[in-house]
Amino acid sequence: MIDIFVNNLVICLILAIDVFLIGFNYGISKIKVPFVSVISVTLINFIVIGTGVVASFFFSNFISENILNYISICLLFCLGIFNLIKFFLNFKEKNLDKNNDKTLSPSECLVLAFVLTPDGFSASLGCGQNKTNCIVFIIMFVVTTFLAIFLGSKIGYKLSKKIRLNLSWLSPCFLIIYSSVKFILSFI
Secondary structure: OHHHHHHHHHHHHHHHHHHHHHHHHHHHOOOEOOHHHHHHHHHHHHHHHHHHHHHHHHHOOOOOHHHHHHHHHHHHHHHHHHHHHHHHOOOOOOOOOOOOOOEOOHHHHHHHHHHHHHHHHHHHOOOOOOHHHHHHHHHHHHHHHHHHHHHHHHHHHHHOOOOOOOOOOHHHHHHHHHHHHHHHHOOO
């Protein structure tokens, strides 16, 4: 039980880094992310990872849990590489604040929520048949996603007058490291 908790905590914290950094970048750009918008991002992510957990649970009846775990590891690794390449190619994400009111409305956050879902969906495929693992993962993911976007945007907004930095390389690096370590540990 403790290993399920620790494994889920590690992956949820790694996934939360991405969410935190996005919220932080909006905050540092002096764009507020209201509580309702944070809830909408969390809800969409909950639906998507819930779908991934259900798919994992369903497919684990036909496909071995090890194969689902390897698919999850591969997808997380590929997402990490893709996002790192995007960073090095200086790909600029479009500002989601379409009406330039310096506040992300719930409808503007829908796009943000869907940008964040591939990581969570990929991680949720590794849940398998273990119901406890599925429930623990979903709860931890929802809590860490909510806290990451909420705290990231608030901290970024408060620091917006003092610093200007881009930490978007950090999350892909952690995804690559996590998936590599998880792959290596699967053979031990």
